[in-house]
Amino acid sequence: MQSIYLAGPEVFLPNAMEILTKAKKLCDTFGFRAFSPFDGEPTDKLELAKAKQIFKENISLINQCDILIANCNPFRGACVDDGTAFEIGYAYSKGKRIFGYLNDKRILPEIVKSKIHTISHPSGYAIDDDGYLLNEDFGNSINLMLEFSILDSGGDLVLGDLKTVLNLLKSRS
Structure with a gap:
């Protein structure tokens, strides 16, 4: 077994x-x-x-x-x-x-955005309140x-x- x-x-x-x-x-x-x-x-x-x-x-x-x-x-x-x-x-x-x-x-950036506060950043990625880019956009959940x-x-x-x-x-x- x-x-x-x-x-x-x-x-x-x-x-x-x-x-x-x-x-x-x-x-x-x-x-x-x-x-x-x-x-x-x-x-x-x-x-x-x-x-x-x-x-x-x-x-x-x-x-x-x-x-x-x-x-x-x-x-x-x-x-x-x-x-x-x-x-x-x-x-x-x-x-x-x-x-x-x-x-x-859903892809990880979408999940993160639904759970924590993010704002737009000039890089094109969202950024969180701690200053980290949400750039892990590879299609993973x-x-x-x-x-x-x-x-x-x-x-x-x-x-x-x-x-x-x-x-x-x-x-x-």
């Missing part, structure tokens, strides 16, 4: 355990064993030490899995959760197959480093949700 690591910002939801338990059960119905970031066992009570343990446990879980599935929807802004982005990059470096899903496949990590791994970035990815995986087996 192939195993999956579920990456995404769901860990920050008030009902995170319930959401991730349902996601793991869904994976099971498709014939996959799933792990979530909550499957690690941090034991340290000191906050920084506990955070380091969580990091190490999540790395270990990714190492054990065959596939990483990432929720690539914007989180606290216009882009993928930074922890999820790291997990995608780490999984790619380990040769794991990666799949991502999102509910909006997420940062190109993430999207091409997913695609180059043999995975796919799909419009939909976890179930959409699981259906895709099942159709490819």
